[in-house]
Amino acid sequence: MKRVFVNEEWCLGCRLCEYNCAFANSGKKDMAKALKGKPMYPNIRVEGDDKINFAVSCRHCEDPLCVKACISGALHRKDGRVCIDKTKCVGCFSCIMVCPYGSLSVGENGTASKCELCLENSCGEPACVKGCPNRAIVYEER
Structure with missing residues (x-):
């Protein structure tokens, strides 16, 4: 089964995965309207410090x-x-x-x-993977 994996050495800590996840699961069509001025509820979370960042997602x-x-x-x-x-x-x-x-x-x-891998909201692949600019998050079998 395919799962979300994170390559910590590539993670920039930009949190775009969180925004893409929250938007994909919001049911809205426009990201700006979906997230503007409202609390964000992503199903993935970036944690880290000065040296390393990584995304935490369901295994x-x-x-x-x-x-x-x-x-x-x-x-x-x-x-x-x-x-x-x-x-x-x-x-x-x-x-x-x-x-x-x-x-x-x-x-x-x-x-x-x-995280339910965005399969219920018809993204095809997890929104966090699609939105990761550095390809630190991957959706694959290992």
């Missing part, structure tokens, strides 16, 4: 702890991906606490949020 684990910890059944596996049904999420954030990679976060409506 779509084979045996995901987040799915096991989900008390409402909102998290589930679908075609090898870990997906979330936000209508079932009760906001307990057990998934956030157990994820060993720190890839889940609180979303726009107070529910858990995570």
